[in-house]
Amino acid sequence: MAEVVIRNGTVVDGSGGPPRTANVAIDGGTIVEVGEVAARGQREIDADGQLVLPGWVDIHTHYDGQATWDPEMTPSSWHGVTTAIFGNCGVGFAPVRPGTEDYLINLMEGVEDIPGTVLADGIDFCWTSYPEYLDALCETPRVMDIGSQLPHGALRFFVMGDRGADHAEVPTADELDRITTLVTEALEAGALGFTTSRTTKHKAADGRLTPSLSAGDPELAAVARAMRHADAGVLQVNSDFGPGEFATLRAAAELSGRPLSVLLLQVDNSPELWRETLADIHAANADGIAANGQVGCRPISVLLGLDVSVNPFGNHPAYREIAHLPTPERAARMRNNEALRRALVSERPVDGFSKWMDYALTRAFELGEVPDYEPDPRASVAARAADLGMSPWELALDLLSDGDGDALLLYPFENYTGGSLEVIREMLADPYTICGIGDAGAHVGTICDASYPTYLLTHWARDRTRGEGLPLEYLVHKQTRVNALAYGLADRGLLVPGCRADLNIVDFDALGLERPQLVYDLPSGGKRLIQRSTGYRHTFVAGTEVSTDGEFTGARPGRLVRGAQADPANS
Template sequence: MSADPMSVEPTLIIRNGTIVDGTGAEPVEADLALAGDRIVGIGDFGAQSAAEEIDARGKLVTPGFVDIHTHYDGQAVWDKHMAPSAWHGVTTAIMGNCGVGFAPCKPEDREKLVELMEGVEDIPGPVLHEGLNWQWESFAEYLDVLEKLPRDMDLGVLLPHAAVRVYVMGERAIQLEHATPEDIARMREISADAVRAGAFGFSTSRTISHKSLAGDYTPTLRAQEAELTGIARGMADAGAGFLEIVSDWDEPDPETEFAMLRRIVEDSGRTAVFTLNQRHNRPDFWRDLLRLAGEAANDGLSIRPVVAPRPIGILLGLEGSQNPFSGTAT
């Protein structure tokens, strides 16, 4: 760690902080100097001065965190402040997870997507109706709307499967019908166009926990392998993008469904991440998923589990999408 005079005059020095650089190295107490938006030195700069200085004694100094699972799809349209992520050192957020979002969307389907987001994420419908200006139909147009509003962090956007499915199939998507070859071809085109426009990837949901406000299952719940493969091929056509999936892993069991995901990744050459979860009727469920992911990695396939770094809380209420009786048989 150098304490030599810097060749570039710093505009900001953060002094006395505990630096955690994200590499896995041990934390160190040091000063950190920046010139504009670039780090120009880490060390002891006691004799050096800058236009702005911050005393970070007793505090952590880290790179900005990337929050890889958020649902700011509505809030990002009207709000410059991406709270609560922005309160916790997050400088980049990925949204569009779980297959839910608002683009692409035809005018007649807006209510469907709002009800789905309201049910899946408990974001109040009146807030979404008030805040969404719907100045888009395609995913690219949605990104253009986001681009016009400055905000306090960077955003990466996933193409949501439910929006794509409803856009292509209409009511047939809500009824969980299988996509036709023509539907799949159109979804592939939309996927490729979205990635070319700037989508980070594609997200889908295969869990019965995701329901609309009316109690309908997410339109993506029973999407077939051919449909998911077609969308993944769309990302391959564009040369970028990854697949994000949350699943109950019961079609009909984890091994069978994970094998399907493997085939999709192999076919498309894209990578995948999945939510590492546990079921009450199978306490070691997460171990099975880790094993399957490890086997895929050994075979050169990137199918990575992701898990929350803190316990997940849930609000239960008789008028909420989750209530104390949600897991009961009757």
């Protein structure tokens, strides 16, 4: 008798095959049968009219710190994620020398917008080496599986100290050997990859560029040799992709013999660059070098509001005089005090922030109770204000001060140059892309994209009106089996006998996103944006139900995944 039998559901098994009505039996943490399943289970779940899907595999998160204090791993666990991988973009917290933790906190704060006070209060640095960090992660039961990658920034600072952080010198021969040794050690301990940042967008909170930015060919070769020796891991890269950059990364991947995974997105100042990078990815694969692009499924957007990190009025002296007030009282004054309104709208400070906001309001949109992440450009704050014969600043003031002052504006700054998601559709449809860039756990006061797996289904398989969508079974395949295999996790992402029983039972008609909200539940009372979902009826991790109708059951079967996992079909 199986522990659980799920009956009459519409199974979309992660293989890319069409949906079918079938029963799923779970026992001992694995799928044991998919089909008729004649025998009764110890527990029976009627999933008639609902989707039965593999659990989501999120390969691009930044839970490096949060995973040490939050066993519930929200917001990802509210969106059906059953495996989350962090350590991306070259930032993380191991290895670390005692007494230098502040630098890694400073780096994470600057690159990923996680307040330093939150990290300092929340993380118990009880490790020095990267393997010790993995051991520490093993000590906390949680609602999902996690995997970690070795971050280049932490490694470089550990080996070179301030010389590496300040880009003053290149590593010595001995330091290169040390890098090779430590990367090998990390991969053999269970790191799923090695990650590096090569973008000028990434700076520590004190303004210093990310340490890995100046890593040259010898340093990349030292990393690649370790990956080849260990025969393990993915080389994950966030880059600006200037001239010759992809060739450099391709050479490192070829030397390593391991897959290359790069962030792929559209930027306004070079809107066709992503196509060039994708062409390079195709060429690499044609030459036998495994490479893929990590893509999103909606615009990368900054949320603007009175209490989030970016407040359009936050630099105004008149606003600062009321900034200490409770939000509802502050909003009421902004609505009703005519002198204050005139000052906020007409007496703008002359500075870089105001200039940037002048532009942002031409691209920002009201975010309603049902969030629209593919808004019509004609609905921007500036366009609506022009139709009403008013200043964009006045309309922004009205929108943000409405009610209790918790309203938000959505400013899409990447993946939305043309004012639609057609480029995203093209990215998603490509065979050499994988789903990622949700950045769950990061940008806690500015971006709220951890919910992207839910949006992937609702928008692209059900709701899109401004263009074609994509087949449900394709999207499920992309977010489950494709992501899992990209990181060597062949034991999951597929509902077939022998695979892990990580799965979601979803009411597709009810599946949706609530409006993001600001909460103060981080260590030290730190704030973060969260976004809840509707429609997830049951989420199982390793055969144990961890949430029912959006509420946690209290079960915490999640574990640290160390290294690649074998495909049960081939075991």
